[in-house]
Amino acid sequence: MRKEPGSVSALERIGQRRSNTLTSIAKEAIEEMIITGELSAGDRINESALATRFNISRGPIREACRSLEHAGLVRNVTNQGAYVREMKLDEARELYEVRRALTALVGQLLVERASDELLDELEQLVDQMSKAADEDDLDSYYSLNLEFHDTMMAGAGNASLARYYDDIVKQLHLFRRRGLVQRGNLHASNAEHRHIVEALLQRDATAASERLSDHVMAGWQRMVEAS
């Protein structure tokens, strides 16, 4: 078997496999296609087409789809194939409710377990986000926001929780009503962040979980209103 020069990134990774199996590579590739929107909700996933595109056989792709099915990103219909899951409004609301509960738990755990250094870090991130908001730098705000939530999740020290949370966030990408964060909402959103960090600094579990809960639901409102 020889390597062709102009191959896509996925193809390259297939070439240099040793620890990674084709299934896991296919899974990540398809997952990324879904999250980036290259495949959008309702689209059919053609096994043969994907297989030839990746220069592999259908087996690994079928396995990947099974995994993604349980992750809620793909829907398998017998004799008809795999479709990218369509996320209705009600389903998204359901997921946001679960997200809210998990986020509240993060708050409780952080109050118990967060080191002072981690809280410092969170404060700094809020400051940086404030600056980004002032400058209307949406990209920076977006990635800082991600880092803020990742830092909190890491501090909670519960890997299962983190996995479920990631799962839900990925599924919510299927509910695209555009605009993740609207311009005018940046300061409002960050005010909530600051409020959250204050509760954490005071080691107030009730306040922390309540404010995180509110933050999630406010995000839901912002998303829905930006229809």
Place this chain on the structure above:
Amino acid sequence: MRKEPGSVSALERIGQRRSNTLTSIAKEAIEEMIITGELSAGDRINESALATRFNISRGPIREACRSLEHAGLVRNVTNQGAYVREMKLDEARELYEVRRALTALVGQLLVERASDELLDELEQLVDQMSKAADEDDLDSYYSLNLEFHDTMMAGAGNASLARYYDDIVKQLHLFRRRGLVQRGNLHASNAEHRHIVEALLQRDATAASERLSDHVMAGWQRMVEAS
């Protein structure tokens, strides 16, 4: 077109044939083997052996294992195969924390959405459990307890939440320190149930979620202490 006596089930049979792919059958079979303990934590799942045992080929079994991997019941190691997941104490504690958060959410949702009829039903179940506890009828208590929690979950009206909850409960079967409910604990456990229903009847969201939360963690304590 006339209706034949036996043709009523034709549509059903077609529907079953549609939904029953070998993969889904294998998945349910393996899942059951894991939950019942026929396969216990750490056991290796031999694809070929299972395939010959089920009289099918390895393909569907591999797909089933991929699905179960994402469900947290199976662990896949490259070039080495699938193992039944081993659940360490810390992982079980993590899952119980998530379970606690989800259960608290059930309480909040029930306060908002539960019909009076459903609350009646819950009250009756508590009474029946009390009777079963008096008679030391462990089996009855066990199934009533299941029904109690299922009823609450159904009343919460959130299918995603229910799926995640089920997932977690299935995983926790891998953490077998025997004794699900100890004899002496039946009345204690049911007192918590009654306490929960009271909060629901008063439509007190805070109390309901707090008591459900406590109930889960008490269950964890009972399980750990029954080492």
Place this chain on the structure above:
DNA sequence: AGGCTCTATGTTGTTAACAGTTAACAATTA
């Protein structure tokens, strides 16, 4: 004995081919 290489065997990863189903389209009929 203890440790090493090397072979043999079984198991997994991957592929290709076959069989059954679906869906779209052409052909037929009224």
Place this chain on the structure above:
DNA sequence: TAATTGTTAACTGTTAACAACATAGAGCCT
């Protein structure tokens, strides 16, 4: 024209075979 019926092409479900890898054990050396 509209509806129904063949017909075909494409796709999925499943299987069987091949290649790559891992493990256990025999034999060998020190």
